[in-house]
Amino acid sequence: NWGDPVLPSAISTVSNGRLYYRGRDAVVLSRTATLEQVVELLWGGPLDAELSGAGSARPGPAAALAALAQLTATSPPSLGRSPFVLRKDAARVFHAVADALLGPGAGPAHQRLANHLGRPEAADTFRRALVLLADHELNASTFAARVTVSTGASLAGGALSGLAALNGPLHGIASNTVLALAHDIEPDPSGVETALRDWLGEGRVVPGFGHRLYPYGDPRAAELLRAFDVPAGYRALLDAADAIIGDHPNVDFALAALTDAYGLPPDAPLTIFALARTTGWLAHMQEQINSSSIIRPRARYIGVPLQLYDAEAAQGNP
Structure with missing residues (x-):
């Protein structure tokens, strides 16, 4: 159910089936830009320091949640902080998330991600993925982050809300369902149409296909799938889905295919997604704080009839 609330934003938008970051095509940016360069575009200023933290002993999404919770407990409210100070705070939050997700290391985000995942040869593919996933308008996790900081809470608290929603x-973690489907058909790619019909027959939606913002196909997925050798099972799944449901792959499918193409761990899609999207959350949170407004939607009541208050009767008047 898409609709209200609609918030004004100058950060990103989807128009005519294309994703734009501050007016620039995200797919075009992904061909050459790094995540750090996209941060400068989205935040209106550079990321202060190179990624060079000590990292977590057990890096991953769980460590990122724990790191953000700890940082939230010690961070000052965002209310009244200048744009310059907010960018400093944002850099601190991003580095904390990167350190928790990736462990010890230094260098650009995509290189550090590639080293963490044990695939240094895939660094450029990861660079593309990070840029394509940096922001996506007012999605659920971004909205959660904006709502949180609209109360004056810290950027760390907003990022924690965003990561919880993510x-x-x-x-x-929609890519995990795509991985499950792909592994179901992996032993016999020739039987993919049968497997897909069985999946549908069990009342399950085929994951990794279709996106309401992109009726003619998710451009992020199309671009990312061109960056690596897509495994045979996924190619068969693409053909079968086109024949049976007529939908195009979305970025969840692309992340799952990327995971299997490079033999990455099951939490790799969430790690990639969280590292990239943290930059978008931080851009949106700074924009929300600078608007000096609280997000407080109204509810459309659909409960039992109201017992209307009668002031005269309550006072005992005839």
């Missing part, structure tokens, strides 16, 4: 199976 952990949902309908958002940041």
Whole structure:
């Protein structure tokens, strides 16, 4: 159910089936830009320091949640902080998330991600993925982050809200369902249409295909799938889905295919997604704070009839 609330934003938008970051085509940017360069575009200023933290002993999404919770407990409210100071705060939050997700290391985000995942040869593919996933208008996790900081809470608190929302199976870990489907058909790619019909026959939606913002196909997925050798099972799944449901792959499919193409761990899609999207959350949170407004939607009541208050009767008047 898409619709209200609609918030004004100058950060990103989807128009005519294309994603734009501050007016620039995200797919075009992904061909040459680094995540750090996209941060400068989205935040209106550079990321202060190179990624060079000590990292977590057990890096991953769980460590990122813990790091943000700890940082939230010690961070000052965002209310009244200048744009310059907010950018400093944003850099601190981003580095904390990167350190928790990737462990010890230094260098640009995509190189550090490639080293963490044990695939240095895939660094450029990861660079593309990070840029394509940096922001996506007012999605669920971004809205959660904006709502949080609209109360004056810290950027760390907003990022914690965003990461919690990203952990949902309908958002940041949707690729896991694609992985499950792909592994179901992996032993016999020739039987993919049968497997897909069985999946549909069980009342399950085929994951990794379709996106309401992109009726003619998710450009992020199309671009990312061109950057690596897509495994045979995924190619068969693409053909079968086109024949049976007529939908195009979305970025969740592309992340799952990337994971299997390079033999990455199952939490790799969420790690990539969280590292990239943290930059978008931080851009949106700074924009929200600078607007000096609280997000307080109204509810459309659909409960039992109201017992209307009668002031005269309550006072005992005839």
